[in-house]
Amino acid sequence: MKEHLEQICMTVNGVPRKFVIGDGVGCVSPSETLLDTIRDRLGLTAAKRSCEHGACGCCTVIVDGDAVASCMVLTADCDGSSVTTLEGLCDPVTGELSPLQKAFADNSAFQCGFCTPGIIMSTKALLDQNPNPTEKELTEALSGNYCRCISHYQVIRTVMGFINEMKRKEA
Ligand code: FES
Ligand code: FES
The missing domain is CATH 3.10.20.30 (Beta-grasp domain)
Structure with a gap:
């Protein structure tokens, strides 16, 4: 301090x-x-x-x-x-979820959801710094996020799919 x-x-x-x-x-x-x-x-x-x-x-x-x-x-x-x-990722006027949050919801990349806010924030920080990470880089970025429901596989699939979708839109 x-x-x-x-x-x-x-x-x-x-x-x-x-x-x-x-x-x-x-x-x-x-x-x-x-x-x-x-x-x-x-x-x-x-x-x-x-x-x-x-x-x-x-x-x-x-x-x-x-x-x-x-x-x-x-x-x-x-x-x-x-x-x-996590609240700050939503649209401040409409409250609409951000595209990354929607990707998690649309792909059911969670089970109980307790760990999900932390996982989304770690993902967001990574993508802000590196919009095109490899799966290994993503896995490393999420290595501090523990999910007792073992949703990791679906999370990785969801985020890699989200990244590809963003690239497709930008192309
Ligand atoms: S509550 Fe902060 S790392 Fe577990
Ligand atoms: S979805 Fe339950 S702890 Fe991660």
Whole structure:
């Protein structure tokens, strides 16, 4: 955490947010995680609380372009950052799902769905950085996302199909 920081300014899904650091009511304690802040303060519950040890990826969000386990990040360390959660992928006006989210829904690339927000956010971060990844690169990017329902095969098929579809549209 930056020394002498008294408030945290960040954008979450494009909306500016400001938090006061401290132990008082309504303040963000220096030890509060980003997962706690987005779920409990902002009501953005797509990122799931599961292991809380950085092992499952269910809480994955994008911070400044990178997929991160929000249970392992202190909110106080996000001062000046841009945070995107699964909710932020939807059209802000209509609420319509993004093409990537639709691909997961259309192909049933999940079972219980608990891990799915984290998987979609890891995929989104990868595709933003590398729109044409190989299957190996995709698999590596999702290696921190654990699915207890073993939906991985369908996820990989869905995302590779989505990438090919995007390429076909651009051709
Ligand atoms: S809840 Fe954050 S990695 Fe598992
Ligand atoms: S779909 Fe159930 S944990 Fe992944």
